[in-house]
Amino acid sequence: MTEPVRILDGNSFMISRPNGDVDADPADRFGLFSFDTRFLSRWRLTVNGEPLNPMSVDAGDHFQSRFFLVPGAPTHYVDADLSVIRERSISSWLAERLIVLNHGREPAELALRVEAASDFASMYGILFGEAKGGSYGVEVGAEELRLCYARERFRRETLIVASEPADVDDSGLTFRITVPAHGEWRLDLRVEMLAPGRHGGDIRQKLHRAHRRSPEEVRQDLAAWLDRVPRLNCDWAPLRETYRRSLTDMAALRYRPLTFPDEALPAAGLPWYMVISGRDSLITSLQSLAVAPELAATTLRMLGVDQGSKLDDFRDEEPGKIMREFRYGEATAFGESPNSPYFGSADTTPLYVMLMDEYERWTGDDKLVREYEPEARAALAWIDEYGDVLGNGYVSYLPRNERSGIVNQVWKEFREAICYADGRIATPPLATCELQGYAYDAKRRGARMAREIWGDSALADRLEREADDLRDRFNRDFWIADRGYYALALDRDGNQVDALASNMGHLLMTGILPPDRAAAVAEHLMAPSLYSGWGVRSLATTARRYNPLGYHLGAVWPFDNSLIAWGLRRYGFDAEAARIAEGMLQAGMAFGGRLPEAFGGYDRALTRQPVNYPSACSPHAWSTGAAFLLLRTLLGLKPAGDELLSDPAVPASIERIDLLDVPGRWGRSDAFARGRIDLTARWPSPGAG
Incomplete structure (x- = not known):
């Protein structure tokens, strides 16, 4: 499996590797994009420091995909004690659910890490080269990470919010978890793509609430489209x-x-x-x-x-x-x-x-x-x-x-x-x-x-x-x-x-x-x-x-x-x-x-x-x-x-x-x-x- 995986909903899209990761070079197409800006140029998932490899990918509808993953190199696939399901959907934000499955007979203590970064490059800049004239910043919270870019009146932010407690640092979120024998652990991540105005708030949301569509609303819209x-x-x-x-x-x-x-x-x-x-x-x-x-x-x-x-x-x-x-x-x-x-x-x-x-x-x-x-x-x-x-x-x-x-x-x-x-x-x-x-x-x-x-x-x-x-x-x-x-x-x-x-x-x-x-x-x-x-x-x-x-x-x-x-x-x-x-x-x-x-x-x-x-x-x-x-x-x-x-x-x-x-x-x-x-x-x- 080498083909990029794409999910798309009109104004927003994401292109990732077959395991769901993004680690973009300045001039490539991978990342999370909305309104002509890349909001994630890195989005990497590891378990105990090991990357995950895809067993299969379900592309689903245009706005969602599922990755079935195992840690380590392909030689580890036989009788793997651990697997991860990575469910992803895109709308006005990126929603990602991680399901960690322990197939072993003993509890598994794991360090699950999500690395995140953004270069906030525009598509025009990726295509033709672009000198960035602003400054980058990072804000760390209890269960959230905010990546920021500002150049005078132009501001873009990526807000990552987790449903479970995490150790958050400038480059990602780490979850130290215990998964019971033959059990599972779940995490929901929400990635907001924001265009703040001078006085706060998302410019798009202020212009019209139609730009705030949930994954369920996207699903309903697709069904209505196919029906008519x-x-x-x-x-x-x-x-x-x-x-x-x-x-x-x-x-x-x-x-x-x-x-x-x-x-x-x-x-x-x-x-x-x-x-x-x-x-x-x-x-x-x-x-x-x-x-x-x-x-x-x-x-x-x-x-x-x-x-x-x-x-x-x-x-x-x-x-x-x-x-x-x-x-x-x-x-x-x-x-x-x-x-x-x-x-x-x-x-x-x-x-x-x-x-x-x-x-x-x-x-x-x-x-x-x-x-x-x-x-x-x-x-x-x-x-x-x-x-x-x-x-x-x-x-x-x-x-x-x-x-x-x-x-x-x-x-x-x-x-x-x-x-x-x-x-x-x-x-x-x-x-x-x-x-x-x-x-x-x-x-x-x-x-x-x-x-x-x-x-x-x-x-x-x-x-x-x-x-x-x-x-x-x-x-x-x-x-x-x-x-x-x-x-x-x-x-x-x-x-x-x-x-x-x-x-x-x-x-x-x-x-x-x-x-x-x-x-x-x-x-x-x-x-x-x-x-x-x-x-x-x-x-x-x-x-x-x-x-x-x-x-x-x-x-x-x-x-x-x-x-x-x-x-x-x-x-x-x-x-x-x-x-x-x-x-x-x-x-x-x-x-x-x-x-x-x-x-x-x-x-x-x-x-x-x-x-x-x-x-x-x-x-x-x-x-x-x-x-x-x-x-x-x-x-x-x-x-x-x-x-x-x-x-x-x-x-x-x-x-x-x-x-x-x-x-x-x-x-x-x-x-x-x-x-x-x-x-x-x-x-x-x-x-x-």
Whole structure:
């Protein structure tokens, strides 16, 4: 057992070793975290000075785990006289119960010790390095230990309280106990993660009591969540298991922002991005409309409240722009990082308008669309005013913050991700192809909302004219005629960045492509250079920079594939969409039903099993949401007024799908499908699995 053990409840999470211990290096992911701060960097349990080794681990639900441990080295396991059960759950605090079991015939006198320390590092600091400018302190009580950090107005504390008497010192708690023969001894530990204000009390508690959730309340909330989401009946294990795992992962990833503490939106992923994240929350909410449309409502409200209102080079802020992320750590508090919030994303703003329209189509909630009309109008205005960096009618990006801003302000953020086929790296300002598709779709959707909800036909007419013009120019300037696919981007001089990549697959869901060119795009997406047998690679094998383990240079991303499959259905490529869905869901089974953030882009015939990407977030929100959108795609679910239409396109490997109680403006509706598409006739099996 070497895999880290994770427990998670939206705003708080813990990552430990398989025995439950934490002994974090400054730059690793282990520890107890809440609101972007590590509150425990050491949490070590010993008995008579010996560490404990795991016999087994029960991961349980997302917020709890159980460790079955014995002292000493593995050679001591046979007929062990002593064992320890370590039960752990997370909510607004960490609750840990230790049960020491004496299997011997004589009483056992033991020194049980819990070592505790905190570096109070922020996630941003762990990722990028952070100079701590404050002071540390320790307060020792009779049965409690308080770890403190303060830097001017910024204060964080970890309070550890024990249910039994202890010898407490600066680095932990020691319990000297006697466990009777064939008896047990129990200890309850409670670890509070506190953000004291200037005049005492926890800032979060003062803002709203919803941030004080007990483990039992978390358990009840999970049960209620699972009770209200659609119920899936399916004979095919990959879909059934991935859907079930995705539901519990999405429940775990629901983040309750301080602005709307009674509501939740999807955080991006564990461990690095358990924060408010514009792109991730928007795409995940879009993927999840058929399962949990309330996530979209909170996402639209939260991102609308924090919409850009001024020019701020440090934070890449512009009027009307939608944020990339918001962090609460020390560097943010003192202006050493721009994440308060940071606006370095060019795609979040059109995605905001796209989600708003699709949300209203699905739910009929025109009240929200009316309430956030100013934000949607400002987002549409940003596309033309600030999004058009070069004044050529295309949405481009060029970081205002030249020191710490993100270079590539699209989902492929890595420096090398936007490249020419010959391996040269393209430098901003860049207009990637999917940005133009998003802008086109946002204008079309904005026009519908303007005409049908805002009562502004003049704006609707203008947006439709602009969308038509953008479509015509895009299909002239981005199309690489001699290769039959769309350029990844246009550079500063209007030259085509010609690498073959998955980005053009997003164009299908936006409707910007003419049917004949959509067919060419579909053919390229399913060709061996892009399609691995599990899914579409982020970069084709024909590109000079291709690497099957390249994060944006060849790895397969489930979210990317879910959007591509959805778009393929839009243009009538049902078999291609079904092929992608089948491959993705089969890959999910190799990861216990959890689609990872990304996995290796190797040919399926070569590896037989999908290859894990070592640093991927797990769980990851838009990979979790991918399962929901793939299911929607297979069933062909589409809102039409107050009715839910279904036009299934299901591979023959799935005998039947029943999705019951799909929520929307129609109330609740059911969808049924039988598998009829024979994928083996068109794509012979590329490998086992």
